[in-house]
Amino acid sequence: MKNVALFGAGRIGxxxxxxxxxxxxxxxxxxxxxxxxxxxxxxxxxGAQATATIDEVFADASIDAVVIASPTTTHSDLITRAAQSRKHIFCEKPVDLSVERAQACEKAVADAGVACMIGFQRRFDPTFNEAKTRLARGDVGTPEMLVITSRDPGAPPVDYIKQSGGIFRDMLIHDFDVFRWILDDEAAWLSATGSCLTDPAIGQAGDIDSTAVTIRTKKGRLCQINTSRRAAYGYDQRFEVLGSKGLLACGNHRPTEVVQATSGGTSVDNPEHFFLQRYREAYRLEVTHFFEQIQSGGAFRTTVADGVAAQRLADAAAQSFESGQPVLF
Amino acid sequence: MKNVALFGAGRIGxxxxxxxxxxxxxxxxxxxxxxxxxxxxxxxxxGAQATATIDEVFADASIDAVVIASPTTTHSDLITRAAQSRKHIFCEKPVDLSVERAQACEKAVADAGVACMIGFQRRFDPTFNEAKTRLARGDVGTPEMLVITSRDPGAPPVDYIKQSGGIFRDMLIHDFDVFRWILDDEAAWLSATGSCLTDPAIGQAGDIDSTAVTIRTKKGRLCQINTSRRAAYGYDQRFEVLGSKGLLACGNHRPTEVVQATSGGTSVDNPEHFFLQRYREAYRLEVTHFFEQIQSGGAFRTTVADGVAAQRLADAAAQSFESGQPVLF
Amino acid sequence: MKNVALFGAGRIGxxxxxxxxxxxxxxxxxxxxxxxxxxxxxxxxxGAQATATIDEVFADASIDAVVIASPTTTHSDLITRAAQSRKHIFCEKPVDLSVERAQACEKAVADAGVACMIGFQRRFDPTFNEAKTRLARGDVGTPEMLVITSRDPGAPPVDYIKQSGGIFRDMLIHDFDVFRWILDDEAAWLSATGSCLTDPAIGQAGDIDSTAVTIRTKKGRLCQINTSRRAAYGYDQRFEVLGSKGLLACGNHRPTEVVQATSGGTSVDNPEHFFLQRYREAYRLEVTHFFEQIQSGGAFRTTVADGVAAQRLADAAAQSFESGQPVLF
Amino acid sequence: MKNVALFGAGRIGxxxxxxxxxxxxxxxxxxxxxxxxxxxxxxxxxGAQATATIDEVFADASIDAVVIASPTTTHSDLITRAAQSRKHIFCEKPVDLSVERAQACEKAVADAGVACMIGFQRRFDPTFNEAKTRLARGDVGTPEMLVITSRDPGAPPVDYIKQSGGIFRDMLIHDFDVFRWILDDEAAWLSATGSCLTDPAIGQAGDIDSTAVTIRTKKGRLCQINTSRRAAYGYDQRFEVLGSKGLLACGNHRPTEVVQATSGGTSVDNPEHFFLQRYREAYRLEVTHFFEQIQSGGAFRTTVADGVAAQRLADAAAQSFESGQPVLF
Structure with a gap:
């Protein structure tokens, strides 16, 4: 039996x-x-106990592992403290908005010899994970091209956006991780562009709401990512990978399988509303994986190094967008 | 806090x-x-206690409710005993293979004043339930015709079939309940036919494996049910209802939303394997409903009377099949 | 080069x-x-010539073949006259509303040694025909069950209905032909029921608008047909056949492949409006087949005997509906 | 009655x-x-006459219009000659691989006062055209982002590729036209990358087979185009446009609507094999449009100016790919 402490009692907590x-x-x-x-x-x-402090958790020797679901700005401190206290760590993405601090976390974890997993939950989504499994098995041959569509139903409050690190670090961080995971390759060339099209307030806050990113990998594979802060029809989370022998396309999940046909048309449900609904099963599976791997000593599917790598891509995309020029790696 | 006893530690238990x-x-x-x-x-x-007897349960005054998931032959006795012990009852379908005994259960429950819900889980399936909601709201007008497709991935062992009461009582009991629920009407005329097409051993056991049932309701609405003990592609659970203003069609649920396209074709997942997978969420929701209604004193969505009514239809179908003639109600 | 005369300059002509x-x-x-x-x-x-008479056609020795697209009541006379004039015949369904007269046509054609094809165009629909091809090839094993959904977008004028021979002879004649074609088997037991649900005027004209027919074949296979004179969402033309190794389902054709997603839902086009649109390609292919087979001396896919057999099933369905009893063959 | 001459008796002719x-x-x-x-x-x-020369056509005063379906290298000469001979012109895309020569054609046509339409047949595809109609009508609000997927089933012979002008001019010319048509906007920033992934012989011929192009328009809208010379599952021709109020997605057309389900999965037909099948109806509609507009004096949906504009984008994409830098307009 393992004792766990949770940081953060908000939505994701x-x-x-x-x-x-x-x-x-x-x-x-x-x-x-x-x-x-x-x-x-x-x-x-x-049936747990509550505390307003973090010290109490680190001082409790009976706690084996911590789950970090507090605001992004607290992640690197909590990871470092947990590592020093020899507790295993599950931390929500991102590790940190700064690549340097994320790397420091990576080192702290390695030095302490604790296990640390980053919550890129999309890798645990049943649909996405099945696509990865088939791709790895060669069902569609060698991957050549990946197209990711990633659109939120609506933008968060502008106050959130101001401190989010920008759309590339806040929203596309997941897509960059999916890119690395699915193509099993690293970026050689990255070009990003974007616009503020959905709400002028986002532009006034110094951010954009619509982006188009292209990556060419070291093996010459191609990836295109299109994202928007707004999709009137719901949370649009799809990707498709073209291989030498075929295509794997991951469609949206829908609440029900009802088809309704009237004189106005034939319709199905819109996609699951947002990430809490769409990735409900993924959240369950990632935490299960965390404790299974701690138990067995196996490797995590998503490591701190993955978090650092995704952060680097987000930085490169922001730089490319600002300069109007591609970034070479 | 309510204490519950469970009868039956098998698959559904x-x-x-x-x-x-x-x-x-x-x-x-x-x-x-x-x-x-x-x-x-x-x-x-x-974290519960175990017993091989039933008496221990009924003697335990701290137990407020029982969940009956034991073999069909035990249902009526357990319902009667539980009613006499003033415990609320959730019982898996069917109430009993005999309409008379099912009616006796109905009376026992009424006399004791306990709540008794029958586990017709399909009424809690998110897709089916959404269709019912839209139909009741008038989204497709007045219902006119219902077509139910209900096919198992494969037949149970012949030993099971021999004591199952026959395909109409064992398998179609669910479809008869769906018919009553969706059309909100009762049978006036029923005609059933069928064949043994998938395995001669089923025929030797005195049963059939493929059936086609038609019902005309008191309001003149029409229902067709087609069932088979075998569908090579998985558990096929669909229905569609034609209304005066449109159609509501309930499709199968699939494990993932991966679409794979190769030179051999473009394919999606087969339906969920069998009832434990397809109705996983429905099983959760029906038990939640049971305790919510006990708490609030509200009516159950599926009562003993519903169980009796479905059993009557199953009997009528068996009679129609044997005689080759329709049954009038 | 063959010269052809066409009877009937209406919609289908x-x-x-x-x-x-x-x-x-x-x-x-x-x-x-x-x-x-x-x-x-x-x-x-x-660039053809016109005539108000039929005699002119039969007197014209240069005419090799006739296409009969005139009203149903004229079919048997025209077939008989054309056979006597040694002209090959393509005739729209049905041969005749009377089985006896249809059989007389069959004999006239045989006696004259001309070729006569009946326009059951559904056998030439690319989707239906592909399903038949795969079924015949054994792609889903041996057929066991057929479910036909056949719904018109709206009822014809009541004046038409009065002289139509009733829904079984007017509308289900096509479905009975599909049944024989797809299952490659003949009826042993047929039961039909129905109601007038969409328009009381249809009932007052002595007809019904909604039917449910079940057939058990000589080989024990099962077929269910559901039809309605009204489907608010368009012309609904589907069937699915369950085989020992899988399912073949024929879906509706839609004008375009546009998917539209808004806050109100995700929708596709409704089915093609009616038979002229849905079977446009089938009409082209059946006439092509007619002349190819005349040229090669090959057998037609749809013969007068098929027309007679479908008519017998329509008669049986009407009889079953009226008597409330099944018909045995 | 108009007399027409056709240049080119090959596949498209x-x-x-x-x-x-x-x-x-x-x-x-x-x-x-x-x-x-x-x-x-x-x-x-x-029932036409044949000639091996072009002079005969231009000398024939009875010919009102020419349809140019000969090799690309002949287009600009034929357009110029036809204009000088005062014949209306329908010319297959592209006008010419050189923007300068294409512009010369534009001038020749304008000087002669003849009508000249370029065969961008995708604008006449029923699905694509329906999407454009709905977009123009505001059904999904203001367009923000366009994602085009354009993949051939297999590469043409390397000899063809060598003289094709490269993938951007040969294959993406259609996609650039779709971009301009759907977004009703012009490029401000374009970035292209690509690789040779399907066949080294294509690389040895100095071309690539996989590309990813991104365009930001003058209004800030975004477009991503992904193309490949090879899709094992057939001719993949889709686009989707995200608007402020929803999404319009154009799916592939399939030969039939048969769904087959076996133990191996549930599958539908692959897309139509290649452009002759997919755009069969579009080819018919564009020629119909050509003569209708000549008759009525109305504007063509696709002009020489559109051909020039698409060619400019193809040049820019080639330049961006070669330099690794975006092109600004």
């Missing part, structure tokens, strides 16, 4: 808490959140 | 146990199964 | 005329219609 | 000849091809 509660052999012992009311409510729902 | 364990405010106290090893294993997984 | 005009080696010589203005207009469009 | 033959009011008078045997065969099939 509640998802992790429920998944932890259902895992055999795992006890959610402590929920830490500076908003102690939130911590208490979530802790009570799962 | 394990599903219910896991769902009970995840329900806030519910404690699975006892697992009862004559195969005590099974009872113990399942009880241990959820 | 115009379709045939255009297809004849595009066939290499075929000359549309004469268009015959008692409404001479219609005959003249259609003839002029294709 | 035969398509045009058949479509011309079916047009009321149009007579295909002459087929010109230096391979006189081909010219004769095609002319005979449609």
């Amino acid at each position: 509640r998802i992790h808490a429920a998944n932890l509660a259902a895992l055999p052999g795992i006890t959610l012992k402590t929920v830490s959140d500076p908003l102690i009311a939130n911590a208490r409510e979530l802790a009570a729902a799962h | 394990r599903i219910h146990a896991a769902n009970l364990a995840a329900l806030p405010g519910i404690t699975l106290k006892t697992v009862s199964d004559p195969l005590i090893a099974n009872a113990r294993e399942l009880a241990a997984a959820h | 115009r379709i045939h005329a255009a297809n004849l005009a595009a066939l290499p080696g075929i000359t549309l010589k004469t268009v015959s219609d008692p409404l001479i203005a219609n005959a003249r207009e259609l003839a002029a469009a294709h | 035969r398509i045009h000849a058949a479509n011309l033959a079916a047009l009321p009011g149009i007579t295909l008078k002459t087929v010109s091809d230096p391979l006189i045997a081909n010219a004769r065969e095609l002319a005979a099939a449609h």
Whole structure:
């Protein structure tokens, strides 16, 4: 039986808490959140204890692992502290908005010899993961081209956007990780462009809401990513990979399989509303994977090094967009 | 907090146990199964106690409700005993293969004043339930025709078939319930035919494996049901209802949304393998509904009367098939 | 080069005329219609001559073949006269609403030694025909069950319905032919029911608008047909056949492949509006087949005997509906 | 009645000849091809006369219009000659591989006052055209992003590739035209990359087979185009446009609507094999449009100016790929 502490009792923290509660052999012992009311409510729902501090967690020798679901700005400190306290670490993406600090985390974890997994949950989505499995098995031959469509149903508040690090670091970080995972290759050339098309307030905050990124890999493979902060029809999460022997296309998940036909047309459900719905199963599977690999000593599917690599691509995309020139690696 | 006892530690019992364990405010106290090893294993997984007898359950005044997932032949006795012990009852379908005994259960429950819900889980399937909601809301006008396709991936062992009551009572019981639920109407005329086409051993056991049933309702609406014990491509569970203003069609659920295109064709996943996969969410939702309605005093979506009504239709279908003549109601 | 005469310059006659005009080696010589203005207009469009009589056609020794697209009541006379005049015959379905007269046509054709093909155009629909080809090739094993969905976008005028022979002879005649073609088997037991649900005027005219027919074949295979005179979403023409090794399902054709997703849902085009659109290619292919087989001396895919057999099933369905009892063959 | 001459009796010439033959009011008078045997065969099939020269066509005052379906290298000469001879012109894409020569054609046509349409047939594809209509009508709001997927089933012979002008001019010319047509905007920034991934012989011929192009328009809209010379599953021709209120996605056309489900999966037909099949209807519609607009004096949907503009984009893409830098307009 392993004892776990959770940092962050917000939206994503509640998802992790429920998944932890259902895992055999795992006890959610402590929920830490500076908003102690939130911590208490979530802790009570799962028979855990609440604290407003982080020190209490690190001082508790009975805690084997921590799950970090607090704001991005706290990630690198918590990873470093957890590593120093010899606790295994599951941390939500991103490691840090700064590649340097992310690399420092990587070193801290390595020095301490603890296991640290980064929550790129898309790698655990049943559809995406099945595509990866088939691709790796050679079902469509050698990969040549990847097209990623990644659109949010609507933009977050402008206050969030201002401190988000920009669309490439905040939103495309997932797509850059998918790119590396699916093509199993690294960028050689990256070009990014974009516009502010959905809301002038985003532009006034110094960001854009629509982007188009192209990457050529070291092996000459091609990747195109198109993203938008707004899709009127819901959370649009698809990719397709062209291989020498065929195509694997990952479609959206829909709440139901009802087809309705009237004089106005034949329609199906729109995609799942947003990431909490679409990736519900992925969140469950990634935490399961975390504890399985700790138990078995196996490698994580998503490491701190993956987090650093995705961050580098986000930095390069931001640089390319600002300069109007491609970035070479 | 409510204490619950579970009868039956088999395949479906394990599903219910896991769902009970995840329900806030519910404690699975006892697992009862004559195969005590099974009872113990399942009880241990959820921190419950095990017993090989049923008397222990009924003698335990702390138990508020029972979930009956034991073989069909035990259902009516357990319902009657539970009613007499003033425990609320969730019972897997069917109530009983005999309409008379099912009616006796209905009376026992009414006399005792306990709540009793029958596990017609399809009414809780998200897709089917959404179709019902839209139909009730008038999205496609007044219903006129219902076509149900209901095919198992493969036949059960012949030993099971011999004591199953026949395909109409064993397999179509669900479809008869869907018919009543979706059309919100009762049969006036029913005609059934069928054949043994997939395995001669089924015919030698006195049953058939392929059926075609047609019902005309009291309001003149039409329903056709086609079923088979074998579908090479998986568990085929669909229905579509034609209304005066359009169509609602419920498609199969698939494990993933991967589309694969090669020189051999463009393919999607086959349907979920069988009922444990397809109705996983429905099993969770029906048990949630059971405790919510007990709590609120609201009516169940599926009552003992529904179980009796479906059984009557199954009897009529068997009679029609044997006589080659329609049955009038 | 073959000279052809066309009887009937109405809706379906115009379709045939255009297809004849595009066939290499075929000359549309004469268009015959008692409404001479219609005959003249259609003839002029294709460089043919017009006549209001039928005698002129049969007296013209240069005419090798006739295409009969005039009203149903004229079919048997025209077939008989054409056979006597030693002209090959393509005749729209049905041969005749009376099985006896249809059989008389069969004999007249055989006696004269001319070729006579009946226009069951669905056998030439690219989708349906591909399904038949795969079924015959064994791609899904041995057929066991056929489900036909056949719904018109809206009912014809009541005046038409009054003289149509009733829904089984007017509308299901096509479905009965599909049944025989796809299952390659004959009916042993047939049960039909139905209702008037879409328009009371249809009931007042002595007909119904919604039917459900079930057939068990001599080999024990099962077929269910559901039809309606009204489908708000368009012309719904589908069937699916379950085989021992899988399923073949024929979906509707749609005008375009545009998918539109808005906040209101994700939608595709409704099916092609009606038979002239859906079976446009089938009409072209059946006439091509007619002349190819005349040229090569090969057998037609749809013979007068097929027309007679479909008519018998329509009669049986009408009888079953009226008596409330199945018909045995 | 208009007399037409056709240049080129090859694959695409035969398509045009058949479509011309079916047009009321149009007579295909002459087929010109230096391979006189081909010219004769095609002319005979449609009752036309054949010639191996072009002079004969231009000297024939009875010819009102020419259809140019000869090799690309002949286009600009034929356009110029036809303009000088005051004949209306339908010319297959591209106008010319050189923007300068294409502009000279534009001037020659304007000076002569004849009508000249360029055969960008995709604008006439029923699916693509329906998407354009809905977009123009505002059904999904203002366009923001366009993603074009354009993949051939297999590469042409290397000898063809050597003289094709390269993938951007030979294959993407269509996609550049679709970009301009759908977004109704012009490029401000274009970046292209690519690789040789399918066949080293293509690389040895100095070309690539896989490309990824991104365009930002003057209005800030984004477009991504991904193309490959090889798609194992067939001719993949799709685009989707994201608007402020939704998405319009154009899917592939398939030969039939058969769905086959076996233990190996559930599959539909692969896309139509190649452009002759996919754009069969588009070829018919564009020639119809040509003569309708000549008759009415209306504007063509695709002009020489469109041909010049697409050629400029192809040049820019080639330049961007070679330099590794974006091109600004």
